Amino acid sequence: MQHITGRNPDRSGKTMTSNTIPNQPLRIAIAGLGTVGVALIHLVRNQAEMLEERCGRPLEIVGVTARSPDKDRGVDLNGVAWFDSADDLAVSDDVDVYVELIGGDEGDARTSVTKALKAGKHVVTANKALLAKHGVELAELAEEGGLLLNFEAAVAGGIPIIKVMRESLTANEVTRISGILNGTCNYILTRMEREGMSFEDCLADAQRLGYAEADPTFDIEGNDTAHKLAILAAMAFGTRIEADAIYLEGITKITVEDIAAAADLGYRIKLLGVATRTESGVEARVHPAMVPLGSAIAEISGVTNAVAVEGDSVGSLMLSGPGAGGEATASAVAGDIADIAKSRPGHQHGPVLGQPVATLAPHTRAPMARHEGGYFLRLQVADQPGTMAAIATRMASEDISLNSIVQRNADDDGTATIVLVTHATTEEAIRNALDGIRKDGRLMGDAQMIRIETP
């Protein structure tokens, strides 16, 4: 471990209170040198002059840590101290702000952020998994220490939605927050639709471009979207964060046939995260959804994310922009660091989650069975007389009104594909009807069910 020397830091250990921004460099430690960490170093160095002008003081990267010390990352680390342990870096006396880009909800990420806050360091993190699981306890630590815990990059990459939720919409009662929150999934669905590429090839490209998580199942199974939605929902509704209360379906079962059927019906398939305030609690869900072609959300393509908020004063607003990738995410991290550089020592900072932790309400989960909306069903059925009638009967017995029902093709093996679109109904009714069709022996294989989301 090299020793770090900052330029003219205050080493007294005393709490200083000042009405001016200090002019010493802000000493930054970065843990994790993956796509985002490396992009952050380039950004802070390339924009050093501008950042100094805007922050009123220089930003200096003084220490780093990562898994492999010898890896060539295409970034010059001369003069920057290398630490073998994130925990040690987080509490180093020569560091003012600890930037956690390790990832994961436990392990080094959790211990180092906790230690940094306990040691009185401001923290910036892009770690949605950590915040979704431990965000409340970390926010509490930051509040106790009068510290900043900034996490703009954790949700929707370069889109500044956290500042909007934390500051700009404070006077709004939010009724719904929703969006496309995973760049990898949106990139995959877009390329499958436009280029007819296979799911696997699209995912490989998303990984190559640095969009995907270290474990891409977190992207494609919807967990990453759920982590981000859990954070947004807590900030929107003033509740504690409950990632486990989110209904979850990923995009791995979406086929090019579904995408084509959606287009025929005037829809496009997107992986959405939606949280709504209902009378029975918060309905929070992540699943592929059909959105009407021509709607704003349907036009969000590639790695772009979008977040839509409905507030009682502001009405409806939507922010869109790059949701993943090194540079866009580094932009959000650098903005968070700049906030810290501009802050005045000894002054209390606003609550991390938009309101003090002590005032957060418990999260009450609204049951998914009560979700209401239209449904798309694609059923592989026995191509026999009475099949269509049996399906219609099961739908009618659940009081489900059909918008359309079409037999799309009959195969040589005696099966046919039936595509149904329903008017608004409940999740419970659809699941009961599908169980009934299965019991009737009409269904061959799994049924495909995709919810229709009307903006």
Ligand code: HSE
């Ligand atoms: N893997 C994430 C995504 C990165 O694809 O959106 C940004 O959180």
